[in-house]
Amino acid sequence: MKQLLIISGKGGTGKTVLTAAFAALAKNKVMVDCDVDASDLYLLLHPIIKETHDFMGEKKSFINQEKCIKCGKCFFLCRFDAVKSIKKHNGNLEKIIIDDISCEGCGVCVWNCPVNAIDFKKAVSGQWYISDTKYGPFVHAKLGIGEENSGELVTMVKNQAKNLAKSNKCDLIIIDGPPGIGCPVIASLSEVDRSLIVTEPTLSGLHDAERIINVANHFGAEVKLVINKYDLNINMSTKIEEFCKKNNIPLIGKIKFDAGIIEAIVNGKTIIEYNKTEVKEEIIKIWEKFGE
Amino acid sequence: MDSEKKICITSQGDNLDSEVAPRFGRCQYFIIVDTDTLQFEAIENSSINMRGGAGIQSAQLIASKDVKIVLTGNVGPNAFTSLQSDGIEIITGISGTVRETIKQYKKGLLKTTKNSTVDAKSGINKK
Amino acid sequence: MIISVASGKGGTGKTTVAVNLALSIGNIQFLDCDVEEPNAHIFLNPKIEKIESFEILHPIIDESKCNLCGKCGKICEFHAIAVMPKKVIIFEELCHGCGGCALICPQKAITEKSKELGIIRIGRCINDIEFLDGVLNLGQAHASPLIRQVKKTAAQIKNKNQQITIIDAPPGTSCPVINTVKETDFCILVTEPTPFGLNDLILAVETVKKLNIPFCVVINRFDIGDNKVEKYCKDENIPILMKIPFSKEIALSYSEGIPIVEKYPEYKKIFYDLFENIIKRVNVNIQ
Numbered sequence: 001m002k003q004l005l006i007i008s009g010k011g012g013t014g015k016t017v018l019t020a021a022f023a024a025l026a027k028n029k030v031m032v033d034c035d036v037d038a039s040d041l042y043l044l045l046h047p048i049i050k051e052t053h054d055f056m057g058e059k060k061s062f063i064n065q066e067k068c069i070k071c072g073k074c075f076f077l078c079r080f081d082a083v084k085s086i087k088k089h090n091g092n093l094e095k096i097i098i099d100d101i102s103c104e105g106c107g108v109c110v111w112n113c114p115v116n117a118i119d120f121k122k123a124v125s126g127q128w129y130i131s132d133t134k135y136g137p138f139v140h141a142k143l144g145i146g147e148e149n150s151g152e153l154v155t156m157v158k159n160q161a162k163n164l165a166k167s168n169k170c171d172l173i174i175i176d177g178p179p180g181i182g183c184p185v186i187a188s189l190s191e192v193d194r195s196l197i198v199t200e201p202t203l204s205g206l207h208d209a210e211r212i213i214n215v216a217n218h219f220g221a222e223v224k225l226v227i228n229k230y231d232l233n234i235n236m237s238t239k240i241e242e243f244c245k246k247n248n249i250p251l252i253g254k255i256k257f258d259a260g261i262i263e264a265i266v267n268g269k270t271i272i273e274y275n276k277t278e279v280k281e282e283i284i285k286i287w288e289k290f291g292e
Numbered sequence: 293m294d295s296e297k298k299i300c301i302t303s304q305g306d307n308l309d310s311e312v313a314p315r316f317g318r319c320q321y322f323i324i325v326d327t328d329t330l331q332f333e334a335i336e337n338s339s340i341n342m343r344g345g346a347g348i349q350s351a352q353l354i355a356s357k358d359v360k361i362v363l364t365g366n367v368g369p370n371a372f373t374s375l376q377s378d379g380i381e382i383i384t385g386i387s388g389t390v391r392e393t394i395k396q397y398k399k400g401l402l403k404t405t406k407n408s409t410v411d412a413k414s415g416i417n418k419k
Numbered sequence: 420m421i422i423s424v425a426s427g428k429g430g431t432g433k434t435t436v437a438v439n440l441a442l443s444i445g446n447i448q449f450l451d452c453d454v455e456e457p458n459a460h461i462f463l464n465p466k467i468e469k470i471e472s473f474e475i476l477h478p479i480i481d482e483s484k485c486n487l488c489g490k491c492g493k494i495c496e497f498h499a500i501a502v503m504p505k506k507v508i509i510f511e512e513l514c515h516g517c518g519g520c521a522l523i524c525p526q527k528a529i530t531e532k533s534k535e536l537g538i539i540r541i542g543r544c545i546n547d548i549e550f551l552d553g554v555l556n557l558g559q560a561h562a563s564p565l566i567r568q569v570k571k572t573a574a575q576i577k578n579k580n581q582q583i584t585i586i587d588a589p590p591g592t593s594c595p596v597i598n599t600v601k602e603t604d605f606c607i608l609v610t611e612p613t614p615f616g617l618n619d620l621i622l623a624v625e626t627v628k629k630l631n632i633p634f635c636v637v638i639n640r641f642d643i644g645d646n647k648v649e650k651y652c653k654d655e656n657i658p659i660l661m662k663i664p665f666s667k668e669i670a671l672s673y674s675e676g677i678p679i680v681e682k683y684p685e686y687k688k689i690f691y692d693l694f695e696n697i698i699k700r701v702n703v704n705i706q
Contacts, residue, residue, distance in 0.1 A: 011429010106517030345498025
C-alpha cells in the first residue's frame with residue numbers, strides 16, 4: 001500500500017484543488033483530508049457521511065471551585081501560564097481558574113494539589129467521518145473551534161484510512177495535508193511514501209516550500225514539487241526551478257494561472273470534470289509523474 | 293520459560309501462524325515464545341493507538357518480560373535506544389509468519405541490527 | 420489597541436492586509452505570530468537588531484542518584500520517559516518541558532537543561548514600525564508556547580508612543596490562532612469569495628465570536644468567485660470593511676515581496692480608512 005501526501009507549507013497555493021483532481025484521476029484508492037482545522041476537500045468531493053465518531057482530545061485540568069482553597073500552588077508550578085487568578089473589585093482573590101487554551105495537559109497541577117481539587121479529564125474535541133464519494137471512500141474530520149491540533153486527530157484519520165484501504169483492497173491512499181510545519185504536518189508525514197509540495201511563484205511560497213521540504217526530508221519521504229500559477233511571476237518561477245535543480249527535487253509540473261480554476265471551485269467540481277479550464281492536461285501529466 | 297530462550301516477535305495476530313507485524317511500537321500483538329518448546333504468550337499491544345511514545349511504551353513492556361531478543365519488521369530510534377539500554381538484541385527486516393520466523397531464527401539465519409531502521413514517528417516500513 | 424489579522428483559510432491575503440495596514444498607519448508595533456511559516460518579514464524587510472532564543476527545559480537524569488523507581492515515567496503525560504530495567508531514558512522531542520519529573524523524583528536525580536524551540540526576531544522597518552516575529556525551529560511541533568512568548572516580549576518592549584499593535588495570525592481556527600487572537604481588541608478576517616473561503620470564514624467567525632472579540636471581514640480578490648461570502652456577511656450582520664480586487668499587478672508585486680502601498684500609494688488611503696473605520700467600531704463596542 002502506498003501513501004501519497006500533498007502539502008505546501010504556505011496556505012492557499014492550490015493543494016486541495018490538486019488533491020481533488022487526483023481523486024478524479026486515481027483508481028482504487030482511499031481519499032483523506034488531514035487538514036482537520038479548516039478542511040475544504042469535502043467541498044469538491046461531496047461526501048455522503050456513513051459514520052460519524054467523536055474524537056476525544058488531550059486531557060486538561062479543571063479546578064473544582066468547591067474544593068479549592070486558593071493556596072496558589074498550581075499557579076507557581078504551571079510552566080504554561082495556564083493558571084489564572086480572578087480578582088474581585090476590591091482587589092482580593094476571588095478564584096483560581098485554568099485557561100484551557102493555555103493548558104498543555106501535563107497534569108503537574110493535578111497531582112500537586114494539596115486538596116485534590118483539580119480534575120484531569122478528556123473532552124470531545126472534534127469529530128471524524130467515514131464517507132462515500134463518487135471517487136471512492138473518503139476519511140475526514142473536523143476539529144472543534146480552538147482545540148489543540150496535536151496531530152492526534154490527523155493520526156486517527158490516517159489510521160482509519162489505512163484500515164479502510166486494507167478492507168477494500170485499495171493499494172493507494174491520497175492525503176490532503178494541513179498548512180504549516182508543526183504537529184499536524186509531522187503527523188501527516190508519518191508513513192508517507194511520497195509527498196508533493198505545491199508552491200506558487202512568490203517569495204513567501206519559496207520561503208515556505210524550503211521549510212516544508214526540510215521537514216519532509218527529515219521524515220524520510222520522497223519529495224516532488226509543482227509550481228501553481230507559475231505565469232504570475234515567471235522570474236520567481238525560474239528561481240524556484242533553480243532551487244529544485246540545486247536541491248535535486250524533481251519539478252514535475254507547472255500550472256498556469258487560470259480563473260477557470262476558481263469557477264470550478266465555485267461550481268463544486270474537480271478540474272478534471274470541469275471542462276472550461278486550460279490546465280486539465282497539465283494536471284493529468286502531474287498525476288502520471290506523482291501517482292506512478 | 294527459560295529466559296535464555298525467550299524471544300519476542302511482533303505479530304499481527306495472537307498465534308504462531310499469524311503474520312509478523314512490520315512495526316515494533318504499533319504491532320497488534322507481542323508473541324513471547326520459548327524457542328525450544330514453542331510455548332508462547334500473546335500480549336495485546338495497548339500502545340497501538342497512542343499518538344506518540346508507542347515504541348517507548350512497548351520497549352518498557354518487553355523489558356519487563358525478561359526477553360533477550362526482539363524480532364520485528366522495523367523499529368524506531370526511541371524504541372531501539374530503550375531496548376538496547378537493557379541489552380536486548382534487535383533483529384529487523386522480518387516478514388512471513390511467526391512460526392517461520394522462529395524456524396529461521398533457530399537455524400541462525402537472522403542477524404542482529406545495529407541501528408534503528410526507520411526515522412522517529414515513521415511508524416511503518418517504507419519501500 | 421491591538422488589531423489581529425486572521426483567516427480560517429491560508430493564502431487569502433492575511434499577511435498582505437496586515438503589512439499594508441501597518442505601513443499605512445506607521446509608528447506601530449508589528450507582530451508576525453505565524454511562527455510555522457512567518458512571511459511578513461519578506462514584505463517589511465526589517466533590520467533585525469536582536470534575536471532572542473526561546474527555550475524550554477528538558478530533564479537530565481543523574482544515573483548515580485537514580486534508583487529506577489519509575490515515578491517520573493508514570494507521571495509523564497507525554498510518554499517522554501522510558502524507565503527500563505537498567506536505565507531511565509529521556510526523549511527530548513516528546514518532552515513539553517512541564518518539569519513534573521524533576522518535581523516528583525524522590526532521589527533528586529533529575530535536573531533540567533534548556534533547549535531551543537525557536538527564535539524571536541526584533542527589529543525596525545520603515546514608517547517607524549517595530550517588528551517582531553517568531554520562527555519555530557524545523558521539526559519542532561509546538562507553536563503555541565512560542566506565539567505566547569512573542570506576544571509577551573512585544574508587550575514588554577512596547578513604548579508609550581506606540582498606540583497600535585498589529586498581529587499577523589497563523590491560518591486555521593485551532594490553538595495557535597486562539598493564542599494569537601485572544602486578548603486583542605479587534606480582529607480582521609481576510610477571506611476570498613469562493614466556497615473554500617466561505618467555509619473557512621464561517622469557522623473563523625465562530626472562533627472570534629467565542630473569544631468575544633469585535634471583528635470585520637475583508638474580501639480579497641472580490642471580483643473573482645461568487646457572491647456567497649457577501650451574502651453570508653449580510654445575513655449575519657458582519658461588516659465588510661474592505662474589498663481588494665484581483666489584479667495581476669498586485670499578484671506580481673506580492674510575489675516579489677513588495678507591499679501594495681509601496682507600488683500603488685493610492686492604496687495607503689484605503690488602508691488608512693480601514694484603520695479609522697476599525698477605531699470607530701472599537702469605540703462603539705467599548706461604550
